[in-house]
Amino acid sequence: MGYAELITTPLQPENIDEYLKRLFPISRSIMGSGNRETLRVLQELVPISIEEYPSQTKVYDWTIPGEWSIRSAWIKNSMGVKLVDWGECNLHVVGYSEPVHQFMNYEQLAKNLHYLDQFPDAVPYRTTYYKKDWGFCVTGAQNLALSESKGELEVFIDSTIDDNGSMSIGEIVIPGKKRQEYLVSTYICHPSMANDNLSGVLATAYLAKQMIAEGKPEYSWRFVFVPETIGAIAYLNHNEQIMKNLLGGFVISCCGGKGRLGHKESFVGNHLVDRAVRLAFRDQEIEPVRYPFTPDGSDERQYSSPGFRIPVTTITKDKYYEYSEYHTSLDNLDLVNGAQILEAIRVYQHAIEILDSNEQIKSKVPFGEPQLSSRGLYPTTGGAINQKSSSFKLDHKEVENIDLLTWVMFLADGDTDLVSIAEQSGYRFRDLKEMIAILRSQDLIETYQLPN
Numbered sequence: 487m488g489y490a491e492l493i494t495t496p497l498q499p500e501n502i503d504e505y506l507k508r509l510f511p512i513s514r515s516i517m518g519s520g521n522r523e524t525l526r527v528l529q530e531l532v533p534i535s536i537e538e539y540p541s542q543t544k545v546y547d548w549t550i551p552g553e554w555s556i557r558s559a560w561i562k563n564s565m566g567v568k569l570v571d572w573g574e575c576n577l578h579v580v581g582y583s584e585p586v587h588q589f590m591n592y593e594q595l596a597k598n599l600h601y602l603d604q605f606p607d608a609v610p611y612r613t614t615y616y617k618k619d620w621g622f623c624v625t626g627a628q629n630l631a632l633s634e635s636k637g638e639l640e641v642f643i644d645s646t647i648d649d650n651g652s653m654s655i656g657e658i659v660i661p662g663k664k665r666q667e668y669l670v671s672t673y674i675c676h677p678s679m680a681n682d683n684l685s686g687v688l689a690t691a692y693l694a695k696q697m698i699a700e701g702k703p704e705y706s707w708r709f710v711f712v713p714e715t716i717g718a719i720a721y722l723n724h725n726e727q728i729m730k731n732l733l734g735g736f737v738i739s740c741c742g743g744k745g746r747l748g749h750k751e752s753f754v755g756n757h758l759v760d761r762a763v764r765l766a767f768r769d770q771e772i773e774p775v776r777y778p779f780t781p782d783g784s785d786e787r788q789y790s791s792p793g794f795r796i797p798v799t800t801i802t803k804d805k806y807y808e809y810s811e812y813h814t815s816l817d818n819l820d821l822v823n824g825a826q827i828l829e830a831i832r833v834y835q836h837a838i839e840i841l842d843s844n845e846q847i848k849s850k851v852p853f854g855e856p857q858l859s860s861r862g863l864y865p866t867t868g869g870a871i872n873q874k875s876s877s878f879k880l881d882h883k884e885v886e887n888i889d890l891l892t893w894v895m896f897l898a899d900g901d902t903d904l905v906s907i908a909e910q911s912g913y914r915f916r917d918l919k920e921m922i923a924i925l926r927s928q929d930l931i932e933t934y935q936l937p938n
Contacts, residue, residue: 497692497831502824505531505688506680510819513576516615516675516713517541517553517653524674524687525656525711532694534711537724538652545723548716551615553651554582558644561595561622564637570628572643576677577815580621581613585645589638598622601629608814611679615716655721656711658694660703664935667706667728668759668841669735669796670694671785675713680822681804682812683784685742687711689831693738696835704842704935705733718788729789734759734797736837739784741830742822743804748775750805752797753790755779759799759841761905766836769914777805801837803830840905840915845933847907847922848900855895861928864888890921898931 509527514520525536543550559572559579572578580600598621600612606626614621620643624632632639656674672690676683694709708728712718722729734757749767751760755778767774781787783806789796803826811817849856858864893911904922908915925931 497696497828499824499828502688502692502827505691506684506819506822506824509684509687510678510680511576512677513556514675514677515554515581515613516716517551517651518555520677521654521674521713525654528656528687528691528711531691532658532698532709534656534658534691537655537657539655539720539724541649541651541653543720545716545720548719550653550716550720551582552647552649553653554645554647556583556643556645558642559583559622560642561632562640562642563631563635564639566640569631569635569639570622570624575609575815577609577611577623577679579643579645580619580623581611581677582615582647583620583643583645584618584647586620586641586643588641590641591638592633592635595622595632595639595641599624599629599632601626602814605810605814605816608811608816611677611813611815653713653717653720655717658709660694660697660707660709662703662706662842664705667708667732668838669729669732669789669798670707670709670738670838671718671735671789671798672711672738673714673717673785674711675717678815679813679817680819681743681809681817682740682806683714685740685803685822685827685830686738689741689827689834690738692831693834693838697838707838707842708732708735712785714785715788718785722788722794729794729796732796734799734841735789736834737784737786737789737798737800738834739800739802740806741801741803741834742827743809744821744826745804745809746775747772747829747833748777748802748805750777750783750786750800750802751779752799753779753781753786753795754797757797757799758844758905759797759837761909762837762840762844763799763801763833765840765905765908765915766833769836769916770833772833775802775805777802783807801830801833803827836915840908843919844904845935846900846903847894847898847931847933849895849898849931851895851930852899855892856930858888858891861930863891863924863928890917891925894918894921894925895930903936 512520541552560568561570600623610623672686789798890913
C-alpha cells in the first residue's frame with residue numbers, strides 16, 4: 487500500500503479512544519499484573535507474543551527486580567476518614583513501595599510525602615524501583631488536610647515484592663521480503679498517564695496492525711513493548727546478536743498531546759531514519775519542533791548505547807519534560823485523545839513507508855540522457871517547454887511532470903537512493919515512487935536494495 491492509501495486508511499480516532507479508556511485505569515509498573523493485562527488487551531489488535539524474564543536475572547549491569555503487586559493503600563485521619571486513597575488514583579502510591587501499616591503524626595509522614603507546590607491540583611508520579619522505601623503522592627489540598635489533621639494518621643500500604651516474579655515483554659516480528667530489520671519500541675510501565683506513555687503504546691500497536699494488514703513488507707520489522715530502561719536492557723541482553731544487526735528504528739513516546747508535532751533526532755542526527763521522518767513531515771506540510779539528540783528521555787539511551795549504537799528517532803506530540811502535565815495525574819484523557827494520536831501515527835506511517843520502500847536506482851541508459859520523446863515521455867514539439875509545469879500522457883493518463891522525470895534519470899547512477907532523490911528534487915516521496923514505476927515500465931531504470 488502506498489502513501490496515498492495510507493492517508494485514507496480506515497483507522498478512526500474513536501477506535502483509539504475506546505482503547506484509551508480501557509487501558510488508562512490499569513495500574514502498570516516495570517513488572518506486574520497490570521503490564522500483563524495491558525498486553526492482553528493489545529492482543530485484541532495485534533498478535534503480540536508475551537515473554538517472561540524471571541526476577542533476579544542478571545542483564546548486563548542490571549538485575550531484574552522482584553515483581554511488585556499492590557492491592558490497597560490509604561491514609562486515614564484519627565476519625566477513620568480516608569484523606570488519601572490509592573483506589574481513587576493509582577499515582578497516589580510511590581511505585582514499588584514496600585508494605586507499611588503505621589500510626590504517625592504529619593511531621594513523621596512528611597518525609598514520605600510528595601506533592602507539587604507549583605501544581606497544587608496534580609498528583610505527582612514517583613517510583614522507588616531499586617531502593618527499599620515507601621511513599622505517597624498527593625495534591626496540595628490533600629497535603630494541607632494531612633498537615634491540619636488532629637491526632638495520629640493511619641498509614642497503610644498492602645503490597646508485596648516477589649523475588650520469584652517475572653517481567654513481561656511484548657513482541658511482534660513481522661517478516662519482510664528482506665531479512666534486514668527495523669525496530670519500533672515503546673514502553674508499557676507507566677500507570678495512568680495518557681501522553682506518557684499510553685499514547686505511544688497505542689500508536690505502536692496500531693502501526694503494527696496497519697503493517698500486518700498491508701501484507702508482507704519489504705524489510706522485516708520488530709515491534710517491542712517493554713518497561714522503560716530495565717525492559718529495554720533486558721530485551722537487548724536476550725536478543726543481543728539480532729539487535730546489533732538492526733538497521734535503525736523508532737522509540738515511540740509522548741505522541742498524543744495537544745501541542746505541536748516534534749522530531750527528536752537519532753544520535754547520528756542525519757541517519758536514514760531521521761531523513762525519512764523529515765521527508766514525512768515535509769510531504770504532509772508539517773513544520774515540526776526539532777529536538778537534536780541528547781542522551782536522556784527514553785530508551786534511545788539503551789538502544790543507542792556504545793555496545794549497540796542502533797540509530798532510533800522519535801516523533802512526539804508534547805515531548806516529555808516539555809508539557810506542564812508531565813508525570814502527574816493531569817496527564818489524563820482530557821489532555822490526550824485518539825485524533826491527536828492519529829496525527830502522529832500518520833507521520834510514523836509515512837516515515838515507515840519511506841524506509842520500507844527505499845531502494846537504489848540505476849539508469850539503463852547512462853551515457854547521455856535517454857531520448858524520452860521516442861518513448862512518449864516528452865513533448866515532440868520543443869522550444870517552449872517549461873519542465874516544472876509540463877506533463878505528458880502515458881497510456882492515456884496524464885503524468886506530472888517532466889522535471890521530476892529528469893531529476894530521477896539524472897540521479898540514477900547506482901549509488902543514489904530514493905530518499906536522496908526526494909531530498910534533492912524537492913518532490914514528494916509518493917510522486918517519486920509513481921515516477922519510478924513509470925520509468926521501470928519503460929525499461930529505463932533498474933532498482934535494487936540498499937547495501938547492508
